[in-house]
Each structure stands twice: as structure tokens, then as C-alpha cells.
Amino acid sequence: MNGSTVNLAADYPLLQVFWTTMWFFLWILWFMLLFRVIGDIFRDDDLNGWGKAGWCVFVVILPFLGIFVYLIARGRSMGEREMRRMQKSQEDMNAYIRETAGTSSTGKADELAKLADLKTHGHITAEEFERAKAKVLAA
Incomplete structure (x- = not known):
């Protein structure tokens, strides 16, 4: 091989593999943290x-x-903002489900109560009550 050396995987000690892997994952963790903070800045x-x-x-x-x-300065409020955002998202989803589901058994009960009151x-x-009641129950 013309006097040049060839680096083989066997020449790379196990501890060096460990350190390289650790630094690589710390680098990825750093970017995740950076994007999380920048996202929080823009959502605040x-x-x-x-x-x-x-x-x-x-x-x-x-x-x-x-x-x-x-x-250090805004870490606690960062979690609180995330919690409020998740609660708002959950409330929006629940409202959408209720709206999409339309008339439920409680809706029928309310209509029957209004008819009884009338x-x-x-x-x-x-x-008229019986006819309206039949319509409500048939729906």
C-alpha cells in the first residue's frame, strides 16, 4: 500500500467510540433544546x-x-405556557366533538323538558305534545 497507513475500526478503541457517540447525542440534544426555546419565544x-x-x-x-x-429566566413559565396551550387544544377538540356529534341524549332530554314546560x-x-315528543324521539 505505498507506505500509507490504513485506519481500521480495530484501531478505534471502545472508549473513543463511546465518547464520540456521547458527543453526537449531546449535539442533537442541544439542537432540540435550541428549537424548543425558539419555538417558545415565538409562541409567547x-x-x-x-x-x-x-x-x-x-x-x-x-x-x-x-x-x-x-x-433560568423563563423556564418555569415555559412549562406553564405549554400546559395552557395543551388545555386550550383539549378544550377546542372537546368543543368540536360536541358540535360534530350534534343532538345527543341530553339534547333530546332538553327538548322533551321544553315541550313538557310548554x-x-x-x-x-x-x-301537540305527543306529536312533538314522537318527532324528538324519532330523530
């Missing part, structure tokens, strides 16, 4: 435009220091 409704711009510049220009300072007050006759 309490920050005005200048505040968001300032935090973004701080996080981009001095990434390690910026991320650590952001987590009959009790004399606004409709017993015949």
Missing part, C-alpha cells in the same frame, strides 16, 4: 415584538449562554 403572547427579537438575537449570537439564561303552561295541547 406576553412578549412584544422587541422582546422576541431581543431573545432571538441573544439565543442566536450567544447560543449556549442565551439558552441557559432563557431557561304543555304545563298551556301553550300546546296534549295532542
Whole structure:
């Protein structure tokens, strides 16, 4: 081989593989944290435009220091904002399900109660009540 050396996997000690793997995953973890913080900056409704711009510049220009300072200064509220966002999303989904499901058994019960109230007050006759009740139950 012309006097050149060939690096084989056997020449790479196991501890070196461990350190390389650890640094690689720490690098990925760092980027995940960076994107999480930048996402939180943009989703925060309490920050005005200048505040968001300032935090973004701080996080981009001095990434390690910026991320650590952001987590120290706003880490607790970061979790609270995420929790509020998840609760809002859950409420929206529940409202959509209720709206999409349409008339449920409680809706029929409400309609029957209104019909009974109309009959009790004399606004409709017993015949009209029975016909309306049959319509409600048939639906």
C-alpha cells in the first residue's frame, strides 16, 4: 500500500467510540433544546415584538449562554405556557366533538323538558305534545 497507513475500526478503541457517540447525542440534544426555546419565544403572547427579537438575537449570537439564561429566566413559565396551550387544544377538540356529534341524549332530554314546560303552561295541547315528543324521539 505505498507506505500509507490504513485506519481500521480495530484501531478505534471502545472508549473513543463511546465518547464520540456521547458527543453526537449531546449535539442533537442541544439542537432540540435550541428549537424548543425558539419555538417558545415565538409562541409567547406576553412578549412584544422587541422582546422576541431581543431573545432571538441573544439565543442566536450567544447560543449556549442565551439558552441557559432563557431557561433560568423563563423556564418555569415555559412549562406553564405549554400546559395552557395543551388545555386550550383539549378544550377546542372537546368543543368540536360536541358540535360534530350534534343532538345527543341530553339534547333530546332538553327538548322533551321544553315541550313538557310548554304543555304545563298551556301553550300546546296534549295532542301537540305527543306529536312533538314522537318527532324528538324519532330523530
